Amino acid sequence: MKKRFTQKNFNVKQRKKNLAVLGVIHRVGTGFLRLFLLFAIVTLISVGFVSLYHYLLASPYMKLQQVKVEGVDGKIRRELIQICGLHSDMSLLALNLNALQEKMKKHPWIRSINLERLFPNTLIVSAEKETAWALVVMDKIYYMNPWGEVFKEVEDSEKMDLPVITGVSKQGSEIRKQLEKATRLMKLLESEQGQWSLNELSEIHMNEYGGMSLYFNRISAEIKLACEDLTDEIEGLKKVTKHLARTGRINQVIGIDLNQVDEAVVSFKST
Numbered sequence: 001m002k003k004r005f006t007q008k009n010f011n012v013k014q015r016k017k018n019l020a021v022l023g024v025i026h027r028v029g030t031g032f033l034r035l036f037l038l039f040a041i042v043t044l045i046s047v048g049f050v051s052l053y054h055y056l057l058a059s060p061y062m063k064l065q066q067v068k069v070e071g072v073d074g075k076i077r078r079e080l081i082q083i084c085g086l087h088s089d090m091s092l093l094a095l096n097l098n099a100l101q102e103k104m105k106k107h108p109w110i111r112s113i114n115l116e117r118l119f120p121n122t123l124i125v126s127a128e129k130e131t132a133w134a135l136v137v138m139d140k141i142y143y144m145n146p147w148g149e150v151f152k153e154v155e156d157s158e159k160m161d162l163p164v165i166t167g168v169s170k171q172g173s174e175i176r177k178q179l180e181k182a183t184r185l186m187k188l189l190e191s192e193q194g195q196w197s198l199n200e201l202s203e204i205h206m207n208e209y210g211g212m213s214l215y216f217n218r219i220s221a222e223i224k225l226a227c228e229d230l231t232d233e234i235e236g237l238k239k240v241t242k243h244l245a246r247t248g249r250i251n252q253v254i255g256i257d258l259n260q261v262d263e264a265v266v267s268f269k270s271t
Contacts, residue, residue, distance in 0.1 A: 064090040065121040072109070072127045080104050080125065092117055108152035111145070133186065134163045134204075136179065138170075148176070148183035163198070167206040178206045181227055185212070188230055195219065196238060211259060219250070221267075224257040233258045240264045 067086055069077040084100045097115045104113045104125070112128040130151050132143040141154040144165065154160075165182050169175050182204050189198040195218040203215040207224070214223040219241070225233045236258055244250040244266070255267035 061120050062091050062093050063121060064088055064092050064095070064123060067123045067125065068118075069125045069127060072129050076107065076109055076127075076129070080107060080110075080127070083107060086123070092119065092121055092123060095123065111151075132160055132162060134165050134182070135160070136165045136168060138168055138175075144179060144183075146183065146187070148179040150179070163201045164203045165206065166203060167208075169206070181212065182206070185214075185225075185227075185230055188234060192234070195241075196234065219253065221253045222255045224255070224259050226259045236264060240266065 064086065065088060067081055069080060072080070083106070084103050086100075095117070097117070101113055101115050104110060104115075104127070109130050110127055111130045114126045116124050116126075118124050130143070131145050133146045134144045135154060136142045136144045136150055138150075142150045143152045143154060144150050163186070165179070168178055185204065186198055186201070189196060189201055192198070194200070195216060200217045201214065202217050205213040205215070207213060211224060211226050214225065215221075216223070223237060227233075237256065240256060240258075241250060244253060249268065252268045253266060254269055255265075257265040257267075
């Protein structure tokens with residue numbers, strides 16, 4: 001009797017053990033099946049997207065039909081398109097905008113540029129053109145922008161009426177300082193009217209010891225500045241020239257030196 005009871009307990013335990021094993025196998029099998037189905041679905045979706053992408057690449061509806069260039073004139077617009085080799089056989093979707101942007105930024109008249117797609121067939125190019133503020137005479141003649149940056153050599157066919165900066169150092173670090181100084185002066189003159197305005201400035205000559213000499217269109221005189229406080233020096237210049245105009249001697253002046261402390265030295269033509 002005891003032996004039969006023991007055998008029965010053993011059979012029950014064995015059955016439970018077998019059921020547990022089957023349960024584990026079932027759960028593992030179900031997990032693998034779910035994983036396989038998920039992988040299959042993801043694969044099908046990926047294949048679908050890839051097929052759709054290749055279809056759109058070849059689709060005539062995605063061909064580049066128009067390039068809208070904003071911020072620059074016709075000549076630069078044509079040059080930007082030519083630099084990137086853009087044409088109507090290209091797919092708008094296949095364009096690498098970052099690569100095109102880097103190519104366009106190399107154009108000397110482009111300060112900044114942004115590209116975007118306008119589906120189905122238009123590329124929009126938004127460009128900021130460099131502003132030529134002055135001509136800098138070094139080994140050659142270059143354009144300088146309002147930030148004191150030299151950005152392009154002046155070509156023979158380009159004629160622009162701009163102030164000229166001369167006497168620039170041949171040392172790189174010193175050039176930057178001199179052009180920044182010239183830029184500060186020009187920004188100050190930008191707010192002036194009349195004979196001391198930026199439009200009347202003809203030349204800035206950078207002197208050897210950190211000062212500068214100015215030449216304006218309406219007065220035949222060299223005006224020397226120490227460049228320590230440009231605002232005060234320009235105000236001093238206006239006071240001196242007003243006095244000279246009142247006394248009728250402004251046309252005899254050949255030099256005004258504002259390098260002196262609390263005074264100006266005026267040189268006149270010899271009679």
